[in-house]
Amino acid sequence: MTCDRRILGALAAGACLSLLPATAWAMHISEGILPVGWAAGWFTVALPFVAWGVRDIRRQSKENPHYKSLAGLMGAAVFVISCLPIPVPGTGSCAHPTGTGLAAIFIGPAPTVVMAAIALALQALFMSHGGLSTLGANIVSMGIGGAFTGYYAFRLCRGLGMPAWGAAFLAGLLSDWATYTLTSLELAGALADPANFLKMLATILLAFVPTQVPLGILEGFISAGAYSFILFRRPDLLLLLMKETTR
Amino acid sequence: MRKSVSATAAVLLLCLPGVLLAGGGSWTGVDETVVERYAAEAGRPAREPIINTDQGDLLLFVFALAGAGGGFVAGYYFHDLFGRRESKAEDEKGV
Numbered sequence: 406m407t408c409d410r411r412i413l414g415a416l417a418a419g420a421c422l423s424l425l426p427a428t429a430w431a432m433h434i435s436e437g438i439l440p441v442g443w444a445a446g447w448f449t450v451a452l453p454f455v456a457w458g459v460r461d462i463r464r465q466s467k468e469n470p471h472y473k474s475l476a477g478l479m480g481a482a483v484f485v486i487s488c489l490p491i492p493v494p495g496t497g498s499c500a501h502p503t504g505t506g507l508a509a510i511f512i513g514p515a516p517t518v519v520m521a522a523i524a525l526a527l528q529a530l531f532m533s534h535g536g537l538s539t540l541g542a543n544i545v546s547m548g549i550g551g552a553f554t555g556y557y558a559f560r561l562c563r564g565l566g567m568p569a570w571g572a573a574f575l576a577g578l579l580s581d582w583a584t585y586t587l588t589s590l591e592l593a594g595a596l597a598d599p600a601n602f603l604k605m606l607a608t609i610l611l612a613f614v615p616t617q618v619p620l621g622i623l624e625g626f627i628s629a630g631a632y633s634f635i636l637f638r639r640p641d642l643l644l645l646l647m648k649e650t651t652r
Numbered sequence: 653m654r655k656s657v658s659a660t661a662a663v664l665l666l667c668l669p670g671v672l673l674a675g676g677g678s679w680t681g682v683d684e685t686v687v688e689r690y691a692a693e694a695g696r697p698a699r700e701p702i703i704n705t706d707q708g709d710l711l712l713f714v715f716a717l718a719g720a721g722g723g724f725v726a727g728y729y730f731h732d733l734f735g736r737r738e739s740k741a742e743d744e745k746g747v
Contacts, residue, residue, distance in 0.1 A: 433683060437699025438691040474732040481726035488718060492679050500682045532714050533706040536699075592687060596694035605690070612686040638734050 433528065433543055434591065436536025443595040448541030451522070454549050458519035465516070471642055476516060479508035483517070484524035487547065488534060491623065493616045500616040502624040503547050506555025506580025507631055510573060511646055514556040521548030546587035555580030555628075569636060570629045577628025581621040585613045 439447070465472045486504035493500060509517040525543045528534035535543050555576040562572035589609040597605035635643055688698050705714045 434687055435683060435691075435698035436701050438687065438696050440696070471733065474729045478726055478729035478733065481722045481729065485719065485722040485726065488715070490679075490681055497678060497680075498682050498685055499679050527718075529701070530703055531705060532718060533701040533704060533711060537702055588687070592690060596691060596696060605694075609686060609690055612690075613682060616682050642733065 433535035434539040439539050439595045444538045447545050451541045451544040454518045455522050458515035461515045476512050479512050480520040483508050483520045487524055488528055493619055496615045498616050500620050503551045503584050505551030506576045507628040509552040509556035510559050510576055514552040517552035518548040542591045547584050550587040551580040551584040554583035570633050573632035574625040574629040578621045578625035581624040585617045
């Protein structure tokens with residue numbers, strides 16, 4: 406119960422931070438940055454994953470009565486976490502976690518892409534955060550990159566015999582870093598001429614390092630804490646979900 | 653180990669407001685310092701959003717609304733998933 410209270414305290418502190426009046430964003434690529442061809446290309450990559458996710462949500466909702474509730478909880482978590490600017494000590498900058506690695510562990514990677522797409526669309530439409538023309542690229546980096554990296558990192562670590570909390574930590578950490586790596590790739594691909602692609606990719610990646618290294622670690626702790634909490638409170642639910650999402 | 657992980661996470665989160673106050677930087681987001689900076693240098697500056705809520709306190713309103721809405725949805729489903737055990741136990745105790 407003490408552990409339970411500590412985790413609830415951490416979540417409450419996180420919720421309080423979301424109320425701080427800061428207007429700082431992170432990995433979302435803003436409106437108009439990507440040329441039309443690149444923007445359309447990233448939409449083309451994202452759409453099949455979104456369709457896969459919608460089909461997966463329908464199937465799992467029919468088979469598991471708790472699935473819709475968990476998907477709703479994870480969708481809300483992805484939305485709130487991905488618009489939560491966190492100040493990074495020493496850099497004077499803010500960046501945000503993504504929450505997609507955490508969500509993918511519980512509801513599967515393809516449904517997480519749908520949750521990320523909804524969150525990103527709402528942020529682009531009403532919160533001046535990201536953009537509609539860059540939505541496809543943002544879904545690919547945060548939704549697809551974050552979710553699939555987190556999910557397979559978790560499964561690989563569990564397969565190698567790592568404790569669940571450690572696997573969840575790495576899932577959160579690697580999903581965050583994968584998101585920012587993909588964002589760098591998207592930017593360098595669209596903005597640099599082919600001869601300078603690697604140089605620009607390295608420059609953007611290095612620029613993300615000071616904020617994303619500590620933030621990825623924080624995201625790892627958030628994932629490990631959330632996983633431990635559910636394992637403590639509803640181990641039955643976790644077993645059922647693992648069976649469903651590993652099919 | 654689980655306890656230490658959650659305790660560390662709680663400490664990290666609780667330290668953040670202090671960091672906010674103590675920091676000397678402008679706390680600009682990395683989208684401005686990295687994404688938009690390199691895009692502008694490459695001749696692709698960011699355009700104004702289609703619905704521009706970044707005007708005065710409008711953005712604060714939108715973010716407060718989003719936080720409240722997101723928090724309500726999360727709380728609703730959280731209760732659905734995790735609130736039942738305690739309610740059941742209370743019922744059995746006759747509370």
